[in-house]
Amino acid sequence: MKRQLIIATAAAAALVAGGTVTAMAVSGDGSGSARSGSPVSAQPAAPSGTAQVQDGSSSIRMPDDDGQEDAREARAAKVSAPDAAAAALKAVPGTVTGLDLDTDRPGLVWEADVLGKDGKWHEVTLDAGTARVLNQHVDQDEDDDDADERATARDARTDAATAARTAASHGTVTSLELDDDHRSKAWEVETVTNDGKEHKLLVDTQSGNLDTATAQDTDDDDNDDD
Numbered sequence: 312m313k314r315q316l317i318i319a320t321a322a323a324a325a326l327v328a329g330g331t332v333t334a335m336a337v338s339g340d341g342s343g344s345a346r347s348g349s350p351v352s353a354q355p356a357a358p359s360g361t362a363q364v365q366d367g368s369s370s371i372r373m374p375d376d377d378g379q380e381d382a383r384e385a386r387a388a389k390v391s392a393p394d395a396a397a398a399a400l401k402a403v404p405g406t407v408t409g410l411d412l413d414t415d416r417p418g419l420v421w422e423a424d425v426l427g428k429d430g431k432w433h434e435v436t437l438d439a440g441t442a443r444v445l446n447q448h449v450d451q452d453e454d455d456d457d458a459d460e461r462a463t464a465r466d467a468r469t470d471a472a473t474a475a476r477t478a479a480s481h482g483t484v485t486s487l488e489l490d491d492d493h494r495s496k497a498w499e500v501e502t503v504t505n506d507g508k509e510h511k512l513l514v515d516t517q518s519g520n521l522d523t524a525t526a527q528d529t530d531d532d533d534n535d536d537d
Contacts, residue, residue, distance in 0.1 A: 378507035384412055385483035385503050387419055388439040392475035392484035398442040399423035403433045406464045407471040409488040417445050424450075424488075426464050463491040467516035474498035474514040477521050481510045489516070497522070 390398070396407045399421075409424035419439040427433050432450040437443065467489070469477075475484045482502035490499040490513070497513040504510075513522040 378503060378509050381485055381503045381509060382483075382505055382507045384414065384419060385485055386505070388412055388421075388483075390421065390437065390439050390442045392421075392479075392487060393472035394442055395421035395423060395437055395439075396470070396472040396475065398437050398444070399425055399435045402435050402444045402447055403427045405429075405433070406467070408460065408464050410471060410475070410484075410486065411488075412439060412485045420445065426461065459491050460489060463489055463496045463516065467496065469498065469514065469516050469519035471498065473519055474500060474516075477514050477519060478502055478512045480521075481512060482508070 392410050392412075395410055399407055399410075403425045405425050405427035407423055407425050409422075411422045413420060413422060415422075415436070417436070417438070421437040421439050421442075423435040423437060425433045425435060434446075434448055434450050435444060436446040438445055471487055471489075475487055478484055478487075478498075478500035479502070482504040484500055484502050486501040488499050490497050496516045498516060500512045500514060502510045502512065514520070515522065
């Protein structure tokens with residue numbers, strides 16, 4: 312009986328210390344034998360924000376999916392997309408053509424693309440907590456579609472802030488860009504809800520109406536057979 316108590320006490324102490332103990336099977340006559348290949352391991356707690364799966368002998372940390380990460384970023388951002396657009400225009404007067412909420416070296420930021428009144432493309436980085444301008448510079452790269460994008464931005468009757476407010480009925484706006492690939496020019500807006508569901512929507516640049524037929528989950532799982 313004392314032998315069993317000593318073994319149990321030693322095992323408990325090792326587990327508290329984070330070590331590994333080889334369990335001993337004690338027979339009725341007091342003799343003990345090791346169970347080969349059956350170690351009892353003390354696993355450290357999983358870091359916050361990760362899922363832990365037990366398979367009976369080990370702990371596997373599974374990273375959160377992109378939707379959950381976007382939802383966390385959306386909740387952490389104190390500056391909304393419309394407010395980010397307004398702050399970008401204070402720094403560079405003109406037309407906001409794109410917004411993107413992202414984790415960058417300074418932390419959580421809004422990246423804004425602005426077609427300035429000076430005719431140049433500007434990139435403005437804003438703190439997503441305070442709307443403070445962290446960086447801005449002129450984008451020297453222009454592609455073949457630049458003329459079309461300039462024309463779409465110039466002719467749009469609905470600005471980025473209005474498009475973001477329209478799409479907000481489907482969640483928190485995390486990304487927005489002027490899309491001139493469609494027959495009718497539109498703002499392509501991405502939103503995320505608190506449960507991690509992401510949607511892509513189109514807001515007409517002329518009418519400002521939401522094209523609900525284009526709303527879709529970005530993880531578009533075809534479960535029609537369910």
